[in-house]
Each structure stands twice: as C-alpha cells, then as structure tokens.
Amino acid sequence: MSAQLSPHLLLAVPLAPLVGAIAAGFFGKVIGRSGAHTVTILGVLVAFVLSVMTLQSVVVDGAHFNATVYEWMRVGDLKMEVGFLVDGLTAMMMCVVTFVSLMVHIYTIGYMAEEDGYQRFFSYISLFTFSMLMLVMSNNMLQLFFGWEAVGLVSYLLIGFYYKKPTAIAANMKAFLVNRVGDFGFILGIGLIVAYAGTLNYTEAFAKANELATLNLPGTSWMLITVICICLFIGAMGKSAQFPLHVWLPDSMEGPTPISALIHAATMVTAGIFMVARMSPLFELSDTALSFILVIGAITALFMGFLGIIQNDIKRVVAYSTLSQLGYMTVALGASAYSVAVFHLMTHAFFKALLFLAAGSVIIGMHHDQDIRNMGGLRKYMPITWITSLLGSLALIGTPFFAGFYSKDSIIEAVHASHLWGSGFAYFAVLAGVFVTAFYSFRMYFIVFHGKERFHHKPFPVEHDAHAADDSHGHGDAHAQASSHAHDDSHGHHDHTPHESPWVVTLPLVLLAIPSVLIGYLTIAPMLYGDLFKDSIFINAERHPAMEELAREFHGAAAMALHGLSTLPFWLALAGVVVAYVFYLLKPEIPAACARIFAPIVKVLENKYYMDWFNEHVLAAGARMVGRGLWKGGDVALIDGALVNGSARGIGALSSLVRLVQTGYLYWYALVMILGLMGLMTWQLWPYLGHLVGR
Numbered sequence: 001m002s003a004q005l006s007p008h009l010l011l012a013v014p015l016a017p018l019v020g021a022i023a024a025g026f027f028g029k030v031i032g033r034s035g036a037h038t039v040t041i042l043g044v045l046v047a048f049v050l051s052v053m054t055l056q057s058v059v060v061d062g063a064h065f066n067a068t069v070y071e072w073m074r075v076g077d078l079k080m081e082v083g084f085l086v087d088g089l090t091a092m093m094m095c096v097v098t099f100v101s102l103m104v105h106i107y108t109i110g111y112m113a114e115e116d117g118y119q120r121f122f123s124y125i126s127l128f129t130f131s132m133l134m135l136v137m138s139n140n141m142l143q144l145f146f147g148w149e150a151v152g153l154v155s156y157l158l159i160g161f162y163y164k165k166p167t168a169i170a171a172n173m174k175a176f177l178v179n180r181v182g183d184f185g186f187i188l189g190i191g192l193i194v195a196y197a198g199t200l201n202y203t204e205a206f207a208k209a210n211e212l213a214t215l216n217l218p219g220t221s222w223m224l225i226t227v228i229c230i231c232l233f234i235g236a237m238g239k240s241a242q243f244p245l246h247v248w249l250p251d252s253m254e255g256p257t258p259i260s261a262l263i264h265a266a267t268m269v270t271a272g273i274f275m276v277a278r279m280s281p282l283f284e285l286s287d288t289a290l291s292f293i294l295v296i297g298a299i300t301a302l303f304m305g306f307l308g309i310i311q312n313d314i315k316r317v318v319a320y321s322t323l324s325q326l327g328y329m330t331v332a333l334g335a336s337a338y339s340v341a342v343f344h345l346m347t348h349a350f351f352k353a354l355l356f357l358a359a360g361s362v363i364i365g366m367h368h369d370q371d372i373r374n375m376g377g378l379r380k381y382m383p384i385t386w387i388t389s390l391l392g393s394l395a396l397i398g399t400p401f402f403a404g405f406y407s408k409d410s411i412i413e414a415v416h417a418s419h420l421w422g423s424g425f426a427y428f429a430v431l432a433g434v435f436v437t438a439f440y441s442f443r444m445y446f447i448v449f450h451g452k453e454r455f456h457h458k459p460f461p462v463e464h465d466a467h468a469a470d471d472s473h474g475h476g477d478a479h480a481q482a483s484s485h486a487h488d489d490s491h492g493h494h495d496h497t498p499h500e501s502p503w504v505v506t507l508p509l510v511l512l513a514i515p516s517v518l519i520g521y522l523t524i525a526p527m528l529y530g531d532l533f534k535d536s537i538f539i540n541a542e543r544h545p546a547m548e549e550l551a552r553e554f555h556g557a558a559a560m561a562l563h564g565l566s567t568l569p570f571w572l573a574l575a576g577v578v579v580a581y582v583f584y585l586l587k588p589e590i591p592a593a594c595a596r597i598f599a600p601i602v603k604v605l606e607n608k609y610y611m612d613w614f615n616e617h618v619l620a621a622g623a624r625m626v627g628r629g630l631w632k633g634g635d636v637a638l639i640d641g642a643l644v645n646g647s648a649r650g651i652g653a654l655s656s657l658v659r660l661v662q663t664g665y666l667y668w669y670a671l672v673m674i675l676g677l678m679g680l681m682t683w684q685l686w687p688y689l690g691h692l693v694g695r
Contacts, residue, residue: 182238
C-alpha cells in the first residue's frame with residue numbers, strides 16, 4: 001500500500017507564495033523593497049522545497065494524495081470543493097513551476113532594481129505562482145477553472161505592468177480578450193461533463209468516460225465525447241497560444257522581461273498542455289479530437305517558427321520560439337504521447353526561461369536597446385550571458401545530449417509512429433520546424449554575440465537611453481539614466497559599452513543552464529518509460545500505439561543521443577546553424593538579397609499572416625456590427641422603444657381616449673349608465689328575441 005502525503009504540507013505549497021503576495025501587495029510600503037522581495041522569495045523557496053519533498057515521496061515511496069481539503073457547497077449531488085490530486089504528474093509540475101518562479105524572483109531583484117512599482121511586481125509574480133500551483137494541484141474542474149482564470153487575470157496585470165504605456169495597455173487587453181474566447185470553449189466542455197457525468201471531480205468523471213463515449217450530443221449526430229474534448233482543447237488553444245488564438249502571446253512582450261520568462265516558460269502557456277494530459281482518459285476516446293489537436297499543433301509549430309526568422313526584437317524572437325515549441329507539445333498530445341508532451345514541457349521550461357532571462361540580461365547590458373541589429377560582439381563583454389545563452393540555444397534546437405534533444409526527438413518519433421488522420425502533415429511540420437528553429441535561434445545568437453560590434457554607432461538608432469527607458473518601461477529608469485550620464489561624461493557622446501549584469505541576474509542564468517543541459521538525460525527513462533505517470537496518464541495502446549513503439553526502440557539515454565547524431569533531425573538542425581552562420585557572419589548580403597527577392601513573402605511574415613488585421617477589421621468589425629444591431633434593435637428599439645417608452649405611449653394614448661368621456665357632468669354619467677344598462681339587457685335578452693323572431 002502506497003504512503004499518503006500530508007494535507008497540511010500540501011496546503012503550505014500554494015499558500016506560502018500567497019502569503020508573500022499579500023505581504024508585498026498590501027504592506028509593501030511598510031516593509032519596503034528589500035522586505036517585499038525577501039518575503040516573496042522566501043514564500044516561493046518554501047513552496048519549492050516542499051515540492052521537491054513531495055516529488056521524492058511520490059517517486060521513492062509511491063506516495064499519493066487525492067482528497068477534499070475544503071468543501072465549499074453542495075448543489076444536489078454536485079460537490080464544489082477545494083481538493084488536491086498529487087501524483088507523479090502533479091509533483092513534477094509543482095517542482096518545475098516553483099523552481100522557475102524562484103529563479104525569476106531572484107532575477108527580478110536585479111532587473112527591476114530602479115523601477116517604480118517594485119513591491120507591486122513582486123506581489124504579482126508571487127500571486128501568479130500561487131494561481132498556477134492551485135491549477136496543477138487541483139483534483140476537480142472547479143478548482144482547475146479557478147486557477148485557470150487566476151493565471152489569466154494576473155498575467156493581464158503583469159503584461160500591463162507599465163500601465164501608462166499605450167502599447168502595454170493594448171497588449172494586456174488583447175491577451176485578456178483572446179483568452180476569454182478560449183475560456184468560453186473551456187467552460188462549455190466542463191459544463192457538458194457536469195451535465196452528463198454529474199460531477200466536477202476528475203476521478204469520478206473519468207470513471208464515467210466510457211458511458212460518455214456512447215452518447216451523442218442531443219439534436220445532432222456528433223459524439224458527445226468528441227464535443228467535450230474539442231471544447232476543452234479550445235480552452236487550451238487560448239491559454240497555450242495555439243493557432244489561431246496565438247496572437248496575444250508575442251504582444252505580451254510589453255511586460256517586463258522577468259514576467260515574459262514566467263508566462264512563457266513553465267507556467268501560464270503550459271497550462272493547456274497540462275490540462276489535456278490530465279484529461280487523457282477523455283481524449284483517448286475520440287480520434288477526431290486527437291486529429292484536430294495534431295493538425296492545430298503542427299500548424300503552430302511550423303508557421304510560428306517562420307515568424308521568428310524576421311524578428312529583430314530580441315524578446316520577440318524568443319516569444320515566437322515559445323509559440324513553435326508549444327506547437328510541438330500539442331502535436332505530441334495529438335499523437336497520444338501525453339508523457340512526451342509533458343516531458344517537453346519540463347525541458348522547455350528550463351531552457352526557455354534561461355533564454356528569456358538571458359535576453360533580459362542583454363537588454364540590461366545594452367541599456368534597454370532590444371534591437372539585435374544594434375548589437376554584435378557581446379561575447380567578450382558579457383561572458384556569463386554568452387555561455388548560458390549558447391547552452392540554452394543548443395538545448396532549444398535539440399542538440400544530442402542536451403535536454404531539448406530528448407524531448408523534441410521523442411515528439412518527432414511519436415508523430416512518425418502515429419496513424420491518426422493528419423499525422424503525415426504533422427510529421428513534415430515538426431521535421432521542417434527543426435531546421436527553422438535552428439536557423440532563427442542561431443541567427444539571433446550570431447548577431448548578438450559575434451560579428452561586428454554595432455553598438456558604438458547603431459545602424460538602427462534609438463533615442464537617448466533615458467528616453468528609451470521611458471519608451472520601454474512607461475516611465476524613467478533611473479538605472480538607465482545613471483548609466484547614460486556616466487557614459488556621456490566619460491566619452492562625451494552616447495557611446496554605451498555593454499557590461500555584464502549583476503550576480504542576481506547571472507546566478508539564475510547559471511542555475512537554469514544546468515537542467516537545460518542535464519535534465520533530459522537524467523529523466524527520460526522514468527518519465528517516458530517508467531512508472532512516474534502510470535496513475536496520471538491513460539493511453540489506449542491498441543488504438544494509439546505510438547508510445548509502445550518508442551519504448552521498443554529506447555535503449556538508454558546515452559544510446560539515444562549517440563544514435564541521434566546520425567538521424568535526419570540532427571542534420572536539419574546542423575544545417576540551420578550553418579546557414580545562419582553563413583548568412584549573418586560570412587555573407588550578410590545574402591539575407592538582404594533574399595528579402596528583396598522574396599519581398600511578398602517577407603511582407604506576409606512582417607504582418608504576421610495578417611491575423612491581427614483580420615481580427616481587427618473582420619472579426620472586431622463584425623462584432624461591432626452585431627453589437628450595434630443589438631443596441632439599436634434590441635436595446636433602443638425593443639426594450640426602450642417598445643417595452644419602456646412604448647408602454648408609456650400606449651397608456652398615454654389610452655388615457656387620452658378615456659379622458660373624452662370623463663366630462664364631470666352628472667347628466668352625462670347618468671346617460672352612460674342608462675345606455676350601458678340598456679346594452680346589457682339587450683345582450684342578455686337577445687337569444688330570446690332571436691327565438692321569437694324565428695318562430
């Protein structure tokens with residue numbers, strides 16, 4: 001019999017960051033800047049230590065927990081509660097979320113050192129951590145939805161942290177609205193489960209999955225389970241930024257760099273991936289839903305990677321990389337390789353957080369200039385940022401023995417082994433995506449860290465750094481101003497020499513670089529072919545044999561990496577690196593010539609496939625037309641015109657007629673009474689008169 005986890009220790013995991021968030025948010029002025037970052041970091045550190053202890057108990061002792069912590073209410077037989085389900089999947093997610101969040105908290109001390117709203121920012125990111133932990137630890141769909149909406153709300157606050165900056169305001173509203181579209185589908189899926197399974201609890205709902213698979217949606221020939229799964233996945237499309245609900249994520253770069261790392265690495269954008277993996281007993285019953293997931297993920301993986309090629313903002317390159325990698329995770333879900341998707345979620349969390357924080361370090365060193373075309377040769381000025389960025393990039397492109405290799409290569413093999421509709425296109429997309437990822441990743445790497453130093457006389461000028469900080473952050477950055485004046489005094493002009501970031505920035509880079517290299521090698525066996533997820537993820541091996549085929553071909557992490565040196569994905573990645581090296585270091589005139597030759601394609605990419613244009617000029621215009629029609633037709637004409645004002649006008653017209661007979665003269669009232677009496681008598685006697693006349 002497996003051991004039980006302590007509910008009190010589990011409750012402390014999400015509550016510790018919440019206490020820190022409350023302390024920094026409500027008492028920030030009292031405890032000051034140092035107090036705010038101390039209490040929030042301490043809270044996340046406690047959560048991380050307890051999460052590691054929980055994972056150890058799950059792995060070593062087979063411990064688990066699935067129980068109600070607090071019952072909110074009952075509606076008939078429906079229970080609404082707060083409860084925890086802690087198994088291998090949950091424990092792994094707890095560790096990833098708390099570790100990445102801890103690194104971001106430490107990094108924020110250096111990055112946000114001179115910013116206004118310092119305590120507010122720490123309160124937000126700690127609250128974000130609490131929300132994500134409540135999401136991944138939930139044992140029911142009500143708590144899942146609470147955490148789901150909470151991370152959306154806090155991300156809205158964080159993306160719009162610089163609330164005086166118009167682009168930040170637009171970006172956080174865009175993220176909020178696009179996620180509402182996905183959440184509408186998500187809550188419909190939950191509602192259908194409640195309606196037909198009669199429960200919000202995971203275990204109880206999964207027990208009735210086979211019954212749901214026999215039903216059709218009333219009034220249609222659609223399988224109910226397919227409708228449920230597609231609705232749930234639409235929620236994941238919004239939260240995990242899948243095409244066409246991906247448009248919010250690149251614009252979220254308007255927030256400070258630490259939150260870019262937190263949102264795009266281990267937390268918010270991976271919530272959808274986690275949710276689908278958790279709901280695997282339902283998704284396994286619908287091949288149609290899995291094919292839909294497979295195709296959507298393939299489109300996102302390939303076409304979002306293309307957009308990364310033409311980006312010049314260092315953070316946006318990494319953001320489009322996130323979109324593409326989320327597509328890879330989604331493809332794995334569609335191939336029924338849920339554990340592979342979660343494995344890539346974990347490895348991606350480390351190297352993508354590393355790349356975002358390294359980008360932030362470059363931005364600090366470049367005095368808040370984010371245009372990679374103004375960089376070059378930073379390797380000798382920022383050695384720690386350089387080496388950690390290189391390690392993160394090698395992990396991202398799937399270099400053998402690095403973390404990303406094990407998860408990305410497993411995704412490619414799982415898709416190749418899948419027999420679902422759409423798997424052929426998905427296999428092509430993930431293979432082509434390997435070359436694209438390597439190309440745009442090392443395009444950025446070579447331009448930033450190698451080649452000619454372009455920061456002395458910037459080919460793409462920016463304003464004076466104090467003003468640039470205003471533009472970037474919505475207000476003056478005292479650190480940037482001080483640096484600016486220092487360089488002005490020493491050089492007599494705005495020649496800013498890059499510098500390495502302080503230790504509170506570089507320490508998280510080093511700590512994230514270690515798992516970016518090693519975590520895949522160490523964990524592939526237990527996560528994909530061991531028992532870590534045996535109670536968390538369900539796969540129908542007869543209908544979806546991808547994982548069985550991968551298990552037959554796996555002969556250890558070292559053998560897999562050595563074999564990977566001879567496979568097509570490795571050569572595609574190597575080709576991407578070589579092409580980027582030639583284009584941007586040896587022959588920089590080639591990209592300019594390609595841009596001229598393929599100008600129409602470049603224009604499409606620069607306009608992001610015109611998705612924003614379509615949303616603004618078609619969907620938004622249509623919504624405005626519908627809204628205006630409902631306003632004029634429903635509100636003005638029907639409610640105000642017919643019901644409110646119409647009823648008043650009707651009563652007024654009736655009263656004007658009645659007023660004609662209200663003369664005030666007694667003889668008139670007597671005449672009316674006599675005429676009425678005669679009319680009544682005639683009406684009563686008419687049948688008898690008719691009978692007499694008939695005779």
